[in-house]
Amino acid sequence: MTGPMTTGRVAADAEPVPQQQEPAPLLEVTDLRVRFTRAGRSVHAVNGLSYRLVAGRMLAIIGESGSGKSVSSRALMGLLPPTAQTSGSARFDGTELVGLPEREMRRRRGADIAMVFQDPARSLNPTMRIGAQITEAVRAHAQLDKAAAKERAIELLQLVRLPAPERRFHEYPHQLSGGMRQRVMIAIALAGRPRLLIADEATTALDVTTQAQIMELLVELQQQLGMAVILISHDLALAASYADDVVVMYGGRAVERAPSATLFASVRMPYTRALLGAIPLLERPSHGQLPVVSGQPPDPAALPSGCPFRPRCGSATDECATAPPFDEHEPGHWWACWHPEEAR
Numbered sequence: 001m002t003g004p005m006t007t008g009r010v011a012a013d014a015e016p017v018p019q020q021q022e023p024a025p026l027l028e029v030t031d032l033r034v035r036f037t038r039a040g041r042s043v044h045a046v047n048g049l050s051y052r053l054v055a056g057r058m059l060a061i062i063g064e065s066g067s068g069k070s071v072s073s074r075a076l077m078g079l080l081p082p083t084a085q086t087s088g089s090a091r092f093d094g095t096e097l098v099g100l101p102e103r104e105m106r107r108r109r110g111a112d113i114a115m116v117f118q119d120p121a122r123s124l125n126p127t128m129r130i131g132a133q134i135t136e137a138v139r140a141h142a143q144l145d146k147a148a149a150k151e152r153a154i155e156l157l158q159l160v161r162l163p164a165p166e167r168r169f170h171e172y173p174h175q176l177s178g179g180m181r182q183r184v185m186i187a188i189a190l191a192g193r194p195r196l197l198i199a200d201e202a203t204t205a206l207d208v209t210t211q212a213q214i215m216e217l218l219v220e221l222q223q224q225l226g227m228a229v230i231l232i233s234h235d236l237a238l239a240a241s242y243a244d245d246v247v248v249m250y251g252g253r254a255v256e257r258a259p260s261a262t263l264f265a266s267v268r269m270p271y272t273r274a275l276l277g278a279i280p281l282l283e284r285p286s287h288g289q290l291p292v293v294s295g296q297p298p299d300p301a302a303l304p305s306g307c308p309f310r311p312r313c314g315s316a317t318d319e320c321a322t323a324p325p326f327d328e329h330e331p332g333h334w335w336a337c338w339h340p341e342e343a344r
């Protein structure tokens with residue numbers, strides 16, 4: 001098989017032409033599955049998710065609440081409860097993360113992959129000055145004396161463009177705005193100099209202006225540090241406008257995947273179209289900010305056979321009782337649908 005998604009490795013007899021080849025991925029997720037056992041029932045949270053992420057790129061993972069975005073990302077960091085059973089593969093720079101012993105995972109957490117969550121107010125310790133919290137994170141990753149750790153902590157606050165970092169260092173979380181607290185959380189996540197930062201709905205709790213500022217910060221950091229970023233969001237239009245590539249998830253699997261520009265130019269999967277809010281099957285609240293896809297998301301404890309979007313899809317036919325494969329139909333553009341929209 002050849003094609004832009006599979007040319008990461010150069011054949012032995014070929015001259016390497018690095019500029020034209022897609023580089024080997026930093027993270028390659030293949031058929032990732034996560035199942036929870038709850039009250040004797042199986043909850044299929046992630047059902048065969050595959051994607052790849054090249055170093056230094058920004059990937060948006062999009063989907064409605066419950067589609068498996070957080071669970072699939074937490075699986076990469078070994079942050080799931082013991083009731084979770086994970087299978088499949090997630091290779092980070094050649095190391096298999098699925099099944100990695102906790103001791104090894106702990107060593108890599110924060111140093112290879114770090115995560116920022118939605119609610120900085122809950123993630124920060126309210127009784128501890130922010131300087132102490134960042135210094136603690138710095139010293140967890142590097143053996144530095146107090147003065148050097150403080151210096152590095154201030155550097156991190158400057159890196160995330162926190163205004164007046166020397167003064168803020170001595171303040172408590174409640175003295176900062178929501179946007180500033182999220183900057184502090186990002187600084188803490190950067191303390192171990194991760195090669196991949198996962199931002200899980202990191203701007204969702206913020207107002208629109210602050211949201212844009214944090215998104216811009218993430219793009220700047222990605223470029224400045226050469227770091228890969230996974231942007232998890234339920235807001236396709238927002239995330240795709242900052243990310244290089246987009247994976248749309250539904251019912252715990254990928255249903256469409258493409259470079260952002262390709263996706264905006266030519267959406268194929270009706271669910272992706274519904275998320276963008278431009279098809280009549282939507283019932284949009286008159287003052288809502290986000291398009292709402294009518295109908296219920298699938299129940300991960302009772303997934304339908306065939307295409308999981310079928311019960312909500314205006315294009316569904318009998319054919320959709322058989323699950324459509326997730327294939328690369330055009331170079332770099334993958335989708336799982338029997339009735340894709342026509343290319344524009």
Ligand SMILES: Nc1ncnc2c1ncn2[C@@H]1O[C@H](COP(=O)(O)OP(=O)(O)O)[C@@H](O)[C@H]1O
Binds near residue numbers: 038070081083
């Ligand atoms: N600890 C858990 N036990 C059982 N089910 C869980 C657990 N955590 C998440 N789930 C279920 O897994 C599914 C995916 O959740 P999640 O990844 O958090 O969705 P989202 O896309 O909103 O981030 C949901 O149906 C959720 O209820």
Ligand SMILES: [Mg+2]
Binds near residue numbers: 070
């Ligand atoms: Mg989530």
